[in-house]
Each structure stands twice: as structure tokens, then as C-alpha cells.
Amino acid sequence: MEKYIGIMSGTSLDGIDAVLVATDGERVTLLARTSSAFEPTLRRRLLELAGGGAVTAREWGELDAELGQAYAAVTMQLLHESGHSAGQIRAIGCHGQTVWHQPAGPLPFSLQLGDSNRLAADTGIIAINDFRRKDMVLGGQGAPLVPAFHQRVLGGVNHVRILVNIGGIANITVLAPDQPVLGFDVGPGNMLMDIWTRRHLGQPYDKDAAFGLQGKVDATLLASLMAEPWLALPAPKSTGRELFSEGWLDARLPDDLHPADVQATLAEFTVTAIANEVDKWPAGELLVCGGGGHNPLLMRRLAAQLPGWRVDTSNSAGVDMDAMEAMAFAWLAHQTMHGMAGNLPDVTGARRPAILGAIHLPG
Numbered sequence: 001m002e003k004y005i006g007i008m009s010g011t012s013l014d015g016i017d018a019v020l021v022a023t024d025g026e027r028v029t030l031l032a033r034t035s036s037a038f039e040p041t042l043r044r045r046l047l048e049l050a051g052g053g054a055v056t057a058r059e060w061g062e063l064d065a066e067l068g069q070a071y072a073a074v075t076m077q078l079l080h081e082s083g084h085s086a087g088q089i090r091a092i093g094c095h096g097q098t099v100w101h102q103p104a105g106p107l108p109f110s111l112q113l114g115d116s117n118r119l120a121a122d123t124g125i126i127a128i129n130d131f132r133r134k135d136m137v138l139g140g141q142g143a144p145l146v147p148a149f150h151q152r153v154l155g156g157v158n159h160v161r162i163l164v165n166i167g168g169i170a171n172i173t174v175l176a177p178d179q180p181v182l183g184f185d186v187g188p189g190n191m192l193m194d195i196w197t198r199r200h201l202g203q204p205y206d207k208d209a210a211f212g213l214q215g216k217v218d219a220t221l222l223a224s225l226m227a228e229p230w231l232a233l234p235a236p237k238s239t240g241r242e243l244f245s246e247g248w249l250d251a252r253l254p255d256d257l258h259p260a261d262v263q264a265t266l267a268e269f270t271v272t273a274i275a276n277e278v279d280k281w282p283a284g285e286l287l288v289c290g291g292g293g294h295n296p297l298l299m300r301r302l303a304a305q306l307p308g309w310r311v312d313t314s315n316s317a318g319v320d321m322d323a324m325e326a327m328a329f330a331w332l333a334h335q336t337m338h339g340m341a342g343n344l345p346d347v348t349g350a351r352r353p354a355i356l357g358a359i360h361l362p363g
């Protein structure tokens, strides 16, 4: 078994997750995990950029460098906490921070910031980043990439098992007997709820759904959110803050709703978009990972909308729901180092499987 580090900072912009795994490509064992919150000013600047705000080339480069430093710092923290040295790690798979994802149009691209030259040089470990663009050059969405990892660690069961990651965006992976793996983004995860909670409570997210649980769902608002045409598009598909933004939400909000009712409706929107896709399959098991698995309102409403399904977190199947995405990028680094493909063309729509990522040597 070789040891790899995976680093994920996702669309919620809550901070950085890092894991240390042992893997031979088939089995992936979590050895250690740590996380680090974004410094508030860095988070604000990233949010501005991801919201389409204008930045100068200098600001752009500084953000790239600062994120590279932050990824190196979390790596050193992980090594220290787990009692490992750089020499024991084969490579780091670093997702980077998505600041723009544009899978459609004449010039598709996906940009993740965080300088991996800095990550490699500062840690002394090979650092791999830029996992999405090869798939896009080959006609794919460049996302989601985690379904191949889901298949590896949770596949091979004889019933329908669907994974749903509820991060900023929600994405599903369908593992069904005798079927190719399917996976695509289904809509917002926590992103709109986070925006609303910040605006009304000044808090980064609705911890344990304390705010949303006080409200009731507004059917008219829910219908207007569900009318978003992107939701009805066929897979392959992926999305992000570029679509489900604060402006998108404001354009659909009536003036007279109680804030807690809006929050309850946003939770129901996330759940309904997921349940509509899951319900297309024979009832089986729905395993939730990502931060949304900690939200009791989302978990309760998923179970209510999906009678017949066993709804639980991925912990119940032996994979830490909070470590899943970072573990996937550690595994993707393994794939790249061994010259093996990381994408699934059935998922992303790429013309062929491809070796993903850019390798940065520390020397």
C-alpha cells in the first residue's frame, strides 16, 4: 500500500479538508484527517471572485499564492498530527478552489486556484492539481469526478445504492447492479441555505437546522425554485455558484415571506431536486455524504420524500461522510501517479477515459 494525501476545499467555501490514506488503488483506508477554516478575509475575496466579481491580475495571482500556502500549511498540520514525514507520502491530490466552472459553450473550462508549485516546494511532496480540464478538453463536464471513487469503495452491491454528496452543490452517484456507474450534479446543496443564513443570522450556516426547523415550506416559492430549467436537463451535467448565486435566489424571492419559511423552503428545494432523481430508480439505499449529512432537516425530509429507501449517511457503509471528497482526490492522485484514468466517460461525457491532473515535482 502507498500513502497519499487528499486535499479538498469545496464550493461551500467553509475551509480545507485534508486526509491521509493508504491505497493500492483497489482498497482505500483512511489513516488520518484534519481541517482548517479559511481566514475570513481570504474567504470573502474568494466569494467575490466566485461570484463573478472583477479582480486584477495581481489580486488573482495573490489569491493563487495564498491558497497554495494554505494547502501547504494544512498538509504540514496533517503530517504533524498523524506522525508522518514527507518522505512517507507518494503524492498529494489537491482539488484546489473552484472560482469558475463553465462546462458549456464554445470554450468550456473549470478553474481551480491554489498554486501547487508552492504546495510541492513547501512540503517536499509531489503535488497534483488541475484534475478537471483534461476531461473538459475531451468534451466532458470535468465534474463530478468522485463517482469513480464511490464505485471503487462502495460499489459491487446487489441492490441500487445511490450516493449523494450534499456540499455547496449536491451531486449523486448511482451504483446499480449490471449498469455503468452514473453520476451528475442535481442542484444546490447547502449553498442557498448558507447565503440566507448569513444574511439573516450573520452565521456561516444553519447549524443543526435550528433556523429552518422553525419555518414551514412555501409551496409557491418552492414551485418557482423548481422551475429552474437547468434541473430538467439530461445528464451529463454539472453546475456551481455561476448559476445558483445570491442573484438567482433574490430574483425568485417574494417580499413578504418570513425568513424562517424561506429557509425551510430552501431546504425542501435541495431535498426535492435530489429526491426527484433518486426516485427514478427502484428503491434501495441512499447514502448521504458531505456537510448536508449533518443537517437533520435535510435528512428527515429525504427519508420522508423517499419511502421505501434506506436513507442514512455513508458512515453506515464504512466511509466517513466528511472525508469522502478529500479521500477521492487522494485516490485520484494514485490513479495519476500510476498512469491510470481518473474520469468515467459515462459520467462526465468525455470522449474517452483520461489520466487527469498536472504533476508538480518538489525538487
Ligand SMILES: Nc1ncnc2c1ncn2[C@@H]1O[C@H](COP(=O)(O)OP(=O)(O)OP(=O)(O)O)[C@@H](O)[C@H]1O
Pocket (backbone or CB within 6 Å): 008, 009, 010, 011, 012, 013, 014, 165, 166, 167, 168, 169, 170, 189, 190, 194, 204, 205, 206, 207, 208, 209, 289, 290, 291, 292, 294, 295, 296, 325
Ligand atoms: N451541523 C450542521 N448542520 C447543518 N448544516 C451543516 C452542519 N455541518 C455542516 N453543514 C453544512 O455543510 C456545508 C459544508 O459542506 P461540505 O464541506 O461538504 O461542502 P464543500 O465540500 O465545500 O462543497 P462541495 O461538495 O459542493 O464542493 C456547510 O456550509 C453547511 O451548510
Ligand SMILES: CC(=O)N[C@H]1[C@@H]2OC[C@@H](O2)[C@@H](O)[C@@H]1O[C@H](C)C(=O)O
Pocket (backbone or CB within 6 Å): 010, 011, 098, 101, 110, 142, 143, 144, 145, 146, 147, 165, 167, 168, 169, 170, 171, 185, 238, 239, 240, 325
Ligand atoms: C466544479 C466543481 O468544483 N464542482 C464540484 C461541486 O461540488 C459538488 C459538485 O459541484 C461536484 O460536481 C464537484 O465536486 C466533486 C468533488 C466532484 O467532482 O465529484
